[in-house]
Amino acid sequence: MSAVKVFVPCDSAALAAGANEVAAALLNECARRGLAIDLVRNGSRGLFWLEPLVEVGTALGRVAYGPVTPEDVVSLLDAGLLDGGEHALRHGITEQIPFLALQERLTFRRMGITDPLSLADYEAHDGWQGLKRAVGMGSADLLHEVTHSGLRGRGGAAFPAGIKWKTVAGLQAAQKYVVCNADEGDSGTYSDRMTLEGDPFMLIEGMAIAAMTVGATEGYIYIRSEYPHAVATMTRAIALATEAGFLGDRVLGSEHIFHLHVRKAAGSYVCGEETAMLESLEGKRGIVRAKPPLPAIEGLFGLPTVINNVITFASVPVILARGAQFYRDYGMGRSHGTLPFQLAGNVKQGGLVEKAFGLTLRELLYGFGGGTRSGRPIKAVQVGGPLGAYVPESQWDVPLDYEAYAAIGAVLGHGGIVVHDDTADMAGLARYAMEFCAIESCGKCTPCRIGSTRGVEVIDRIAGGANREQQVILLRDLCETMVGGSLCAMGSMTPLPVLSALDHYPEDFGLTAADHQAA
Numbered sequence: 001m002s003a004v005k006v007f008v009p010c011d012s013a014a015l016a017a018g019a020n021e022v023a024a025a026l027l028n029e030c031a032r033r034g035l036a037i038d039l040v041r042n043g044s045r046g047l048f049w050l051e052p053l054v055e056v057g058t059a060l061g062r063v064a065y066g067p068v069t070p071e072d073v074v075s076l077l078d079a080g081l082l083d084g085g086e087h088a089l090r091h092g093i094t095e096q097i098p099f100l101a102l103q104e105r106l107t108f109r110r111m112g113i114t115d116p117l118s119l120a121d122y123e124a125h126d127g128w129q130g131l132k133r134a135v136g137m138g139s140a141d142l143l144h145e146v147t148h149s150g151l152r153g154r155g156g157a158a159f160p161a162g163i164k165w166k167t168v169a170g171l172q173a174a175q176k177y178v179v180c181n182a183d184e185g186d187s188g189t190y191s192d193r194m195t196l197e198g199d200p201f202m203l204i205e206g207m208a209i210a211a212m213t214v215g216a217t218e219g220y221i222y223i224r225s226e227y228p229h230a231v232a233t234m235t236r237a238i239a240l241a242t243e244a245g246f247l248g249d250r251v252l253g254s255e256h257i258f259h260l261h262v263r264k265a266a267g268s269y270v271c272g273e274e275t276a277m278l279e280s281l282e283g284k285r286g287i288v289r290a291k292p293p294l295p296a297i298e299g300l301f302g303l304p305t306v307i308n309n310v311i312t313f314a315s316v317p318v319i320l321a322r323g324a325q326f327y328r329d330y331g332m333g334r335s336h337g338t339l340p341f342q343l344a345g346n347v348k349q350g351g352l353v354e355k356a357f358g359l360t361l362r363e364l365l366y367g368f369g370g371g372t373r374s375g376r377p378i379k380a381v382q383v384g385g386p387l388g389a390y391v392p393e394s395q396w397d398v399p400l401d402y403e404a405y406a407a408i409g410a411v412l413g414h415g416g417i418v419v420h421d422d423t424a425d426m427a428g429l430a431r432y433a434m435e436f437c438a439i440e441s442c443g444k445c446t447p448c449r450i451g452s453t454r455g456v457e458v459i460d461r462i463a464g465g466a467n468r469e470q471q472v473i474l475l476r477d478l479c480e481t482m483v484g485g486s487l488c489a490m491g492s493m494t495p496l497p498v499l500s501a502l503d504h505y506p507e508d509f510g511l512t513a514a515d516h517q518a519a
């Protein structure tokens, strides 16, 4: 009889919740009882409130238990864990847990299912299908496929990937680069980290297809310095993929060359801005460059460079494997495909929800998130990272679509969703947005560098109450200057959380509705 497969994630969210200790306890207790198990360290399924989530392979499928502590191991084994036995921590067949069953996982379809560093596992779960198809296609056909899929950048700005790739493909240069932005600094976001740690070959495959399309031979993955597990996993995955011929001097035996490297980021939010990232990659301080020239034309070391977010590249293999139309048919309007939304903050069921564009925030907050962890009513939701607007309940039925969100003065960004209950002080959160900008500003332009510090002061004066209406006018004026005069989105988008807090929650700034209208 073969050993029972038991899965304990090696994703850092699971590790933070004690997954290594649970794995050790399972191995010890099984050895003591003479039970043979095959322990697999998989990626996370993204059901973070259940981490460490232990799964057991049974004839009916994998059965999930969680959150498991080392102290639970004895009672779990007593209850017949290895046969999927009943226990208070049992959640049934993993795939049937509503949080997972209701998702449309295209990019994350392998997440938590495979051993992230097993090439055999990757291949057995449709890995390299996109690259294998791409290798037989020319650049023009590849460009058509990516463009037709409707894929837009998942890092925040939602720029069409096909247009960016076409620009680089059309240039003649001795060297072109493909750079992956894995700096992932947005509050409440972790889809990049999960990919780097949980399905690294998918990112390699997407970047190799990009390189093939544009004629690049060198690539870099710029990984957030606070992600040591991601750095280690990606580095190992690149070595394995190179050994196996998926990277290197003859990608899949073809004439295509693609060498890929990992670089640890500099530990600053603004280094995620693409031109500051290029400076940092070149070994300089992370200061934003003026555009033009666009990085596609003069990027890394002044040469043509494709820069995309992790999820943008990671979406490419399934587009090539299943066809552009398959991907395009998901979503709504000009937002095609799916977005891995990341539920965080004060939410009962935090985790990753990949769904086609077009669902609503309400569905995410209650259908998936189950409301707040505190049990109190939800007051405000920040969508799209620290530069995203606070979305009030009156807007929770707006479809999550790039254009629909722009129409209400909000952004989807990288899909981060941070929930606050009714104890949140929105003036305090507005102040925090300005303070964050002041701390993280690269300092190149005045509206952001000085404006954010003045913004903190003005909000403090509003909270103090003296001359409040006048100070609100000043704050709006300052925000207008930051929007119009900042060189990059750090300064121009900080007013989004500030003004949305002021507009939707004036009472938290000590304003009555009448004051607010006057201001």
Ligand SMILES: Cc1cc2nc3c(=O)[nH]c(=O)nc-3n(C[C@H](O)[C@H](O)[C@H](O)COP(=O)(O)O)c2cc1C
Residues within 6 Å of the ligand: 152, 153, 154, 155, 156, 157, 158, 159, 181, 182, 183, 184, 185, 186, 269, 270, 271, 272, 273, 274, 275, 307, 308, 309, 310, 312, 313, 488, 489, 490
């Ligand atoms: C202050 C700031 C921080 C950013 N941080 C990130 C980041 O961590 N990851 C990312 O992919 N994009 C980030 N961006 C967006 C990038 O500048 C760029 O638009 C993106 O990497 C392009 O890839 P995409 O088209 O695939 O989204 C940031 C932008 C700004 C202004």
Ligand code: SF4
Residues within 6 Å of the ligand: 270, 288, 440, 441, 442, 443, 444, 445, 446, 448, 449, 486, 487, 488, 489, 490, 491, 492
């Ligand atoms: S807006 Fe801020 S972060 Fe961006 S270039 Fe200006 S000072 Fe730097």
